[in-house]
Amino acid sequence: MPDGLPDAAIACDGVWQVFGNQPRQRLAEALNKAGGDAHAVAGILSDAGLIAAVRDATFEVADGELFVIMGLSGSGKSTIIRCISRLIEATAGSVLIDGEDILAASQKRMTELRRDKLGMVFQHFGLFPHMTVAENVAFPLKMQGQGAKPRRARAEEVIELVGLQGRENSFPRELSGGQRQRVGIARSLAVNPDIWFLDEPFSALDPLIRRQLQDEFLKIQATLKKSIVFITHDIAEALKLADRIAIMRDGEIVQIGTPAEIVLNPVDGYVREFSRDVAKGQHATLGSVMTPLTGAERFSGESKLRTSMTLDDALASCVLDYEPVPVCDGDGNIVGVVHPSALAAALQTSETA
């Protein structure tokens, strides 16, 4: 898995983040003692009074992928993106960004990367209290060495994008929580980063603005195709935005999968709990429950069902059928079948379980 896709924007392999005294040494000892079992290692560390905030995290984010991390409060989400952006030094493991070993990079190289390539929106915004909104947003540009005029112009552009025009000269303390969050988003957008870390970027917003920004966000993503790591608590948001979702518990990544996989095939009760209130039929597509063609079946005529249909829509169009129904891909070729009863069962299990 680690050295899989050659075009991975981010590749983490066996990343540990341990807080406490002499974390490196203690972790090495514990790994020696317990072998590969991350759970046992964490147990040994916590007995010694250390906190293993991230445990043996291994995953990749493909170029242009929107990768969402979910998990309960304190499960290590913020910590993991701090490791990747090297705001803190990972205790063990390796992190590659575009194939470059970040943990071995010099300070100078890191500064370059941050100036040109990486962007981050902070959970608590991290706005500079002594700078106006415009100065905050333009700060990364200033670090790049841009002149005052182009800085200002670019800052106004992104401030408009997040809907804060007219507040350019306000100070952060004069803004509401949601407005501050948008300043944070605008600041990280200013330099147009290739790789973008967002730590609960929409959490302080009202539902209306949130939806608006999510749509704006998807639009940006559709055209610019950044590689994004996005942290959220909101499963609906995750399902709406994500290409893939990783679920964390107590520092461990327990499952990584597409939204449909997470909703339909949770690996355990913890993951299932996340998607409990989700109307499965609206999120899972037919493609994820159909049986691929074996080649033996023969169907005549045309099928109404498409792999990209949601389960709800599919069920509505074949409630009266008792036979397996063929499923077509986008070009109209039959690629699989689905039995209506299997369709109903898929919805059923995920709801009662």
Next chain:
Amino acid sequence: MKSTLTGLSPGARAALIALTVGALCLAFGPRIPWLLEWPSSLTVPATDWIGAGLTWFIEGIKPAARVLSAALAYPMGWANVLFVSTPWPLMIGVVMATGWHLGGWSMAALGLAGLSFVLASGYWVESMNTLALVAVSVPLALIAGLAIGILANEVPSMKRAVQVVLDVMQTVPTFAYLTPLLLLFGFGPVVGLIASAIYAAPPMARNVILGLERVEPEIKEAAIMSGGARWQQLFLVEIPTAATQIMVGVNQCLMAALSMVIIAAVIGGFEDIGWEVLLTMRKAQFGQALLAGLVIVVFAIVIDRMSGALATERRRHDRRVTWAILGLTMLVTLVTWSWLPEAGQISLLAPVADGVDAGLSEFTKANGAALDSVKNGAMFYLLLPLRIGLDEAVLPFTWGFQWTANMSLIFFALSLVIGIAFSFSGRLTAGAMVVVFAGMIETGIANLPWPFVLAGAGALGWVAGGRRLAAFAMGALALILLSGLWDRSMLSLYLSGAAVFACAVVGGLLGLSAAVSPMAWRVLRPVCDMLQTIPLFVFLIPVLMFFQIGEFSAFLAICAYAIVPMIRYTRHGLVTTPPELLEAAVASGATPWQIMWEVRAPYAAPTILLGLNQTILYAFAMLVIAALIGTTGLGQSIYLALSEADVGLGIAAGAAMAILALVADRLVQGFAEERRAALGL
């Protein structure tokens, strides 16, 4: 012994240990003299050694120091010319414009009123001399403080060391700095300048460290992620974010520099306002001393309020007004140039001072008996017994009878009965403490046997912070014992202890009343603000006026200075109980007084202890200044060393003082910490 002790609370064990050691000393003291008096054959001539070492060191760096002092003479000369020869209307205009810029009309008015008073007092030139010194020393202190703060922030391994040094510097008495500086730089204003820069740098450094520490991690991270180089992160983000705290540092730095410049006047050589106070005080011209003292207070208030405005959120005031004020005063100066009186010749308030002087002598003549009886009463019935014990202080001449050995026995038996009664009702610690205190009063603090002091400090340290603190307290005191400064230290301990006790009782009550009644706080608050702004030195004037030189005057001066933190912290602790706790108490049906004792007081305990801690440090700081008007003990030694340029004695006594203050500081902080932990804070 051990097995019976293990079932007890640490407090009770500590009290019992102290009690046992004390009792043993009392019982065997008469037969084993070294129990009561540390044998002088076992002391090392620390004073001489330190003196020799320091003299050698000073001789080594003296050439460099003299070069520095010569170099500093230039900016000092310029500042002096600038301040003294600027025409006074223009100076007033500059101060008003600064006031306007910092805080609007009220500050401008404060500046005008303050400087007008200075002008009318006739001490304009002396004041400008003082200001010139402050103006040169403060930038030095600010730069040094900032550099130290940044160093501690950037090099984490240095941080602890820096903080220890800052702690020690805060506890070393101001006069103790002066002696070595005197030898290094020679007589003259440069010593005052450097002493004030050294004294004023730590508050700046402390606040820089604190401010940088408190910058939210996410703000720092945002600066990193923006791709700032380290210096860009520091100067463009972290320091501006910490600006408010750093401005608090600037304010404290200014006040410390002013205070020290005035104290440094004792070495003379410069016609400044501190010297004026000292001179008039020596000549017993109290009216003039009071006037000069008031000039210092006015300066302190103007500087404090204006620089304090830096640290608070402020509106931007119209620049045009600033320039208008400057232009206008410039114009006035030019127009009136030819007939403007010299600032030195104005002394509108001299008659008032003379009047006060005359009135005062009238008053003391008329009420001398009453004042004396107050003084003697406090001396004979409170201070003296505390110092040398009932057994020596109770004499026929004052108390009307002679304390006898039998009385001692009865006294002890009584305390023992009370103590036992306490322990039977389950309060063993309190019982043991009663007996310990009875023993201390009977013996007198200055006469306490050294094993008892060591054991007591160790026991307190053990309860407050465990073994390490106990070892620190005993080790530090043992150093004093070895140095041969023990007797003097105990005298200092007695006077500051008495003052701290008085401050704790009176200040605690005042703080309580301020917490209960907003009206009381409205009265007390400006008084506290005032007392806190007044430079140490000025406290001596009023007590001298009424009670002459002597221990009682020193006691009063210490109390006046040291009581403020006790009042403030007590009130603050009591009024900041979380509202949900109070609501819960009210909902449980507690009366206001029950809430005060059951909820507010325990919750406030750590804060009040911190106030006590500040009071102790203030008391030690003032103790040395009070040596000017007659105290015995370390303060006197330090002052003596200054006048005889005896570095060894000055530094050794200063170190002993610092040790006492540090031990007290750590003990009280330990208790505060323990209370906080008990409350889960």
